[in-house]
Amino acid sequence: MKAARVRFQRPFWFYLGPAFLVSVGYMDPGNWATSLEAGSRYGYALLWIVTLSSAIAVLMQVLAAKLGIATGMDLAQAMRARYSPPVARFLFVTAFLAMMATDLAEFMGVxxxxxxxxxxxxxxAVVLTVFDVLLILWLERFGFRWVEMVILAFVATIGMAYVLEIFFAHPALGAVAWNAFVPNGTVFESTTALFIAMGILGATVMPHNLYLHSAQVKTRTRGNPESKRRVFFWSVVDTVTALSAAWLVNGAILVMAAAVFHENGLLVTEIDQAYLTLKPLLGQAAALTFAIALLASGISSSTTGTLAGQVVFEGFLNVRVRNVAALRLFVRLLTMAPALVAVWFSVRPVTLLVLSQVILSMQLPFSVIPLVLFTSDRRLMGGLANPPLLRALAWISTGVIVVLNLLLLAFATLGV
Structure with a gap:
């Protein structure tokens, strides 16, 4: 009987995909804005923040996947089930605000x-981004695996583009290696540095990705305890692989900005400025590669943002929408409103992008704290509840997020 059960196990590649779908959110235009300004303003000094944020992101996405696998509920459904209606409504509002901030970054990037x-x-151009809803619906006709494969192709495009960018830029590899893993005090020197660091954190650990991952991973479980453990094991592999790629891309953006702009005494605070500045410094090929990667990043991340919006609405409101196309279009029109207003009033795109990431960072505790509480509850999670070490790491990471938020508020209040 045991041998028969092993014989009919699905191959490992069946379980891969949800984290790559989520990973594009970690390479969205908001990351570009924060990393470009961080690299051009401070050189390689804030690269360790990218590494720290990526490590926290891996941990939180693993917990989100674990919640979906163990309970059969996504994060939104779990919040609605476990909290009183007023608390659940408050969390729904914060999640929706995070979705609007996320879409602001993605729309502006596209x-x-x-x-x-x-x-x-x-x-x-902002209006045209609404058509990614039609892209999702068309691809889903052939199965959701096709959506995942197209997103993976976008991820590969972004990754290859930044391999080329680093090749063009010739960064100081020793400085890159040191600053990627060794913290320094630059982040605490001013409100600007902390603001950018918070933007990197908000651009890396994104609330909507927690909701989406906890929902999408459920397609890989078959409902029995052994299957859940197997799905969880491969979901960890999936998450570490996908988000390691995202870490390399985000780090590459900052490294390129440091090597090309900071080293030449240029402060880049606009994405289009980065594109135009790359032309004389590195040539037309580098500038074109940059723009193509930005387009791939914006389209893919806005696509997954729409999927996450569906998860949030259905999970919190406890509804199963029959007309999925109408729901996605409705969510997209709501969340794109701030981007349209901002464009109409000619607000600087990068200012909006960095601000959107800080808003995301401020919202993170409202997603992360319930996630850690849920996944640490043995009555809810059973054998997949967080062991003591993982629980400690999760609370330490949550503490880092909360402390950085409080520091930003304090610095802003004191005018540091």
């Missing part, structure tokens, strides 16, 4: 890329 590549005005 709009900027379309503007740079094809000269399309920003207002029309």
């Amino acid at each position: 709009a900027l890329a379309l503007n740079l590549l094809f000269g399309i005005p920003l207002t029309w």
